[in-house]
Amino acid sequence: MKLLLLAAVLPLAAAYNSVPSFLSSSRRSATWKSGAKVSTNMFLTRRPGTPSTALFAEQLGGGGPPTPRGNDGDDNNDDGNGDDNPLSSLQRWFKSPEAAEDIKTYTLSLFVALTIRFFLVEPRYIPSLSMYPTFEVGDQLAVEKITKRIRPPRRGEVVVFNPPQAFRDMVFDSPSDSSKKAKEALIKRVVATEGDVVVVKNGNLFINNEQQDESYRAEKAFYDFGPVTVPPGQLLVLGDNRNHSLDGHIWGFLPKENIIGRAVYLYWPPWRFGNDGLN
Template sequence: MSFFEQIQEWFASDEGKEDVKTYTVSLSVALLLRLLIIEPRYIPSLSMYPTFEVGDQLAVEKVTKRIRPFNRNEVVVFNPPERFRELVGESSRKSKEALIKRIVAVEGDTVEVKMGGTLFVNGVQQDEPFTAEDAEYEFGPVIVPPGDVLVLGDNRNHSLDGHIWGFLPAENVIGRAVFVYWPPWRVGNTGMF
């Protein structure tokens, strides 16, 4: 009996049918979980250092974006806005990749990065222990429009973020980062909320 005939016979057997059913159900459940609830993401750059390092793998939950508003200091994964695509080039691979940044302001907030790199939201200086260093630029003041958020990288001077390309439509958000699961020595959610 040829290999092909053995495969056909296995598929026709009760054991084969049961295995196929089990694999199909398992794959369907896994795909639904990834599509609707939680998905893995990989950190490719140092724009969010020190919160994330290159190679970190994290879980991004996709449910709460539908049921509660975004808050300042949350780390989100999102599809890049049109202005970002224009800056990096529509045909660039980067223009199609999801990005990860921290929400620093939500709709209605007045945002400014003043001389010395300090972030102010609604006139209040922000305590940002998660940043790598103070920004070496000034920005604003600007008011976040309805339906948008302003996102910045934690590594402020090495991040192509909202201070360059503007506001992020909230509808572009894929989900909130909830914890690093790889590498093992970085497991946790320090600095994500």
């Protein structure tokens, strides 16, 4: 999975590093020209009785005022003050041999980045303390999308998912709420899969009459729950911060098709990088 993370970053870095050089070179050229002109005028003084046209000719070493020309020396469309026309610079770049290669690089980088983002792995951040202590507010993690196409989620895995309709009905004023908040993904831990019998008693989780190891949780649950049997095609998900999580013990079961992906690595902050608490 570390290789997947690197693959997600490298195409964007390549695109950034290959920005065309014509922009910076044009600005350097303009700065040099305008600087030279200012330094020349600073040390020239007009002698009494000297016509202004003669002074102008003396400054530039010619026999009269020169014909105005463009800052690139190719046209008469500007005042020669050294300020390149960005559109002209862009047109010259498109005609250059490097343009085709640069465009190929940008297109390939964009294609690779989008492919990774939509089909392989995507970044997510933690907005609440419902998964504390595994995740804290502001943590950023990598969510891989391959496993869900190969097998169903397993107990103990942390998954990111689209909120089910039961969650929307409970939290939002209208079941058809189309606001951004209603569409935000959630993150919880899978504690039971289809066919499992679930009981929470005296703060402890039991699956099929066996007490589960919950070393990842913040504290024992303050509620009792079940017994319930997880229906086919459904999951039961709970937050690690049992008493501060709006999860399956309140709104019910999660359809498998709502799964976006599986959390595999925490990559920010860097001193907490790794997969501790993730299966």
